Amino acid sequence: MVIARLRTAMLAAGLLAGCTTPAFDGPITPPTVARIGMSVGVNDRWVVTYVLPAPVTELVFRRQPDDSRTKDWIPIPGYEIVRIDGTERIRRTDGRPMTEAGFAVPAAYRDLPMDYAPFSPFGDGGMLAYTGRFFACPTECADDVSWEMLLNVPGRNVLVDGVRYRDQAKWTDSAEGRNIYVGETAPVETPDFLAVIDKALPDAIRTQLAADLPGFMHYFADRMGALPERPMLFASYDIRPTNGFGRQGGTLPGQVFVHFYGEAWPKEMAKPGFAGDLAWHFAHEAGHLYQHQVYATGDQSAWVHEGGAEAFAAIAMRAQGKSAEADNHIAASVADCKKKLGARTIHAALGEGEYRVAYSCGLQVNLALDAELRRVAPASDGLFSVWRRFQEQSKGREPSEDDFLAAIAFIGNADIAARVRDMVSKPSPAFTFAAADPQW
Numbered sequence: 348m349v350i351a352r353l354r355t356a357m358l359a360a361g362l363l364a365g366c367t368t369p370a371f372d373g374p375i376t377p378p379t380v381a382r383i384g385m386s387v388g389v390n391d392r393w394v395v396t397y398v399l400p401a402p403v404t405e406l407v408f409r410r411q412p413d414d415s416r417t418k419d420w421i422p423i424p425g426y427e428i429v430r431i432d433g434t435e436r437i438r439r440t441d442g443r444p445m446t447e448a449g450f451a452v453p454a455a456y457r458d459l460p461m462d463y464a465p466f467s468p469f470g471d472g473g474m475l476a477y478t479g480r481f482f483a484c485p486t487e488c489a490d491d492v493s494w495e496m497l498l499n500v501p502g503r504n505v506l507v508d509g510v511r512y513r514d515q516a517k518w519t520d521s522a523e524g525r526n527i528y529v530g531e532t533a534p535v536e537t538p539d540f541l542a543v544i545d546k547a548l549p550d551a552i553r554t555q556l557a558a559d560l561p562g563f564m565h566y567f568a569d570r571m572g573a574l575p576e577r578p579m580l581f582a583s584y585d586i587r588p589t590n591g592f593g594r595q596g597g598t599l600p601g602q603v604f605v606h607f608y609g610e611a612w613p614k615e616m617a618k619p620g621f622a623g624d625l626a627w628h629f630a631h632e633a634g635h636l637y638q639h640q641v642y643a644t645g646d647q648s649a650w651v652h653e654g655g656a657e658a659f660a661a662i663a664m665r666a667q668g669k670s671a672e673a674d675n676h677i678a679a680s681v682a683d684c685k686k687k688l689g690a691r692t693i694h695a696a697l698g699e700g701e702y703r704v705a706y707s708c709g710l711q712v713n714l715a716l717d718a719e720l721r722r723v724a725p726a727s728d729g730l731f732s733v734w735r736r737f738q739e740q741s742k743g744r745e746p747s748e749d750d751f752l753a754a755i756a757f758i759g760n761a762d763i764a765a766r767v768r769d770m771v772s773k774p775s776p777a778f779t780f781a782a783a784d785p786q787w
Contacts, residue, residue, distance in 0.1 A: 427440050505528070644745050650705045687707065
């Protein structure tokens with residue numbers, strides 16, 4: 348069997364010590380392009396195997412943030428990862444077709460440019476793994492492909508899509524992938540969400556998360572519609588790294604997650620402003636969940652969804668009695684926008700890779716829009732009304748910035764939409780609709 352040969356090769360390479368190799372049954376049928384088996388190994392490494400239905404000359408990874416797989420992943424003998432034309436590819440070293448491949452992958456946090464971390468260690472011994480990091484296809488992956496996934500973790504629990512498994516989990520994965528949790532911490536369940544919060548986090552932070560999140564979820568659900576399933580939250584905290592410090596968070600369908608890494612966090616979390624900063628972070632990420640995976644295409648349009656989530660956070664925090672914290676964040680964003688934008692337009696800055704502009708300047712665009720819509724269309728719900736219209740008209744296709752502007756015109760009027768377009772496409776924008784504004 349293919350798996351048997353692969354297991355033999357990996358044992359020979361010394362990569363499977365302490366692991367149980369995943370085993371699959373039955374043929375692989377489309378739209379599944381490969382079976383991906385994973386086992387938790389020793390020395391903070393996972394063993395990842397690929398099994399294909401037919402011989403191919405290479406596998407091309409779906410997500411290509413950088414070349415770190417060529418540096419981090421250790422292949423079994425006879426295989427390699429090469430980077431060609433900006434894409435990482437799995438190949439045999441002799442150039443022959445393959446039906447299998449295997450690697451030892453370090454289960455360590457890595458800050459990837461504009462992508463999710465492959466692993467987020469928990470201080471209490473757990474681990475969050477992002478499955479999209481492993482997706483690969485014989486050619487560029489189509490939108491509708493899937494992968495059969497199997498994870499072996501003898502003696503441990505696995506959480507996949509809110510379901511806990513012991514020792515082993517199987518599922519079919521697709522699209523952007525998902526986060527899976529391996530560890531012994533039982534999730535906290537409420538009617539609003541399911542959360543795995545690192546036991547190593549300070550008690551005050553764990554308490555704040557449990558208090559803030561239900562309010563944000565209720566607020567957005569009332570305005571944007573319920574999610575198709577109960578969302579999940581993951582909060583991990585690893586102060587062991589001495590070569591870096593930071594926080595990375597994000598959203599995937601039905602999931603909000605944040606990872607704190609670096610030895611400076613205990614002092615940072617004790618600062619007076621940290622509680623407000625953390626509340627904003629989760630309000631922003633919860634806002635993304637209720638955007639229901641609708642985003643305007645193109646880097647220059649990131650002000651729509653990122654600026655929108657920032658505005659959602661500001662509005663929700665004010666409604667939850669956190670106006671002072673919201674105002675502090677807005678003031679910092681105004682200064683950051685001015686510094687990063689300079690004499691450029693928002694479109695130009697985003698096109699040149701200044702992605703923070705989508706947040707700091709996009710916040711001001713969207714807050715100004717919300718205020719103006721509530722003034723001229725008091726029956727609307729401001730920015731939320733625009734987003735509901737934007738989502739409705741985007742069903743079945745990828746929306747654009749023009750679609751968002753059309754939604755603005757529908758809820759408000761064409762003049763408001765034109766002014767928003769000017770804010771993002773003209774230099775030195777004034778983020779206001781006031782009649783006294785000389786720019787208008």
